[in-house]
Amino acid sequence: MILKIDMSGEIPIYIQLRNEIVKGIGRGELAPGENLPTVRQLASELGVNTMTVSKAYQLLKSEGFIETDRRKGAVVKPAQAMGEAAEAGYREHLEDELELLSAEAKLRGLKREDFLRLCEDAFAEMGV
Amino acid sequence: MILKIDMSGEIPIYIQLRNEIVKGIGRGELAPGENLPTVRQLASELGVNTMTVSKAYQLLKSEGFIETDRRKGAVVKPAQAMGEAAEAGYREHLEDELELLSAEAKLRGLKREDFLRLCEDAFAEMGV
DNA sequence: TTAATTGTACTATATGATATAATACAAAAC
């Protein structure tokens, strides 16, 4: 798990952490049942506060991507167990994001085929 | 131009404004050369501060989507004139966003075909 | 020429999110 965090960027660290971990799970680099680094470990590695990492874990937990337990630590959830907790509105969120990316791509001169190829490539990176 | 702004949401208003206008231009609802509402007009309609709208316009201007001029107001730029101002890093930005969306989609059980169909549909909404 | 309108700048202020530091706790493993 390599976490690319931009400390000087505009995106909050705990959001970047959440995103990187979601991508890690999606790619299969983090398998279901696998343990995430402890908050103290990850905080130490990145040079951030433990609460910042904890906040990222809480977010991932609330979205159903991981489970956390005292002593056991944070564990990646099985994909099918991704409850309907945060499922409401997800579809709309996805469509909205894709609409924005499409508009930007269009205005920057990307052709339909190029855009769709990037979409295919991105999805192809995920899972086995 | 219908602008959906979520005042209680977590995304800053001026960012939402920027996104909605980009989508509007992408869809062709805002044609090149067309005037955007004045900052005072839009601010009044939405019930926000003029500087908030101005900030959105400045962002759009810095990205090359619009031009602003005193008295003339804000005008949508021709698509091809979208300079290479903010072009640097755009490709990486797009790929990064698509990677995140792909990971989330995968983990939520979306099949490749369904994801790609949503991508196609989103792009199809753009332009003529 | 005069009046009005444009985006923008400026100051001051308020609020909330983000992040840190340091400490502590309940629960479980060893």
Added chain:
DNA sequence: GTTTTGTATTATATCATATAGTACAATTAA
């Protein structure tokens, strides 16, 4: 019993966001 886990707490600092009010240069319309 000791250690390690995520988490809670308190206090603090900083930055982004947003507002209010005012003003200005430039330009259009009267």
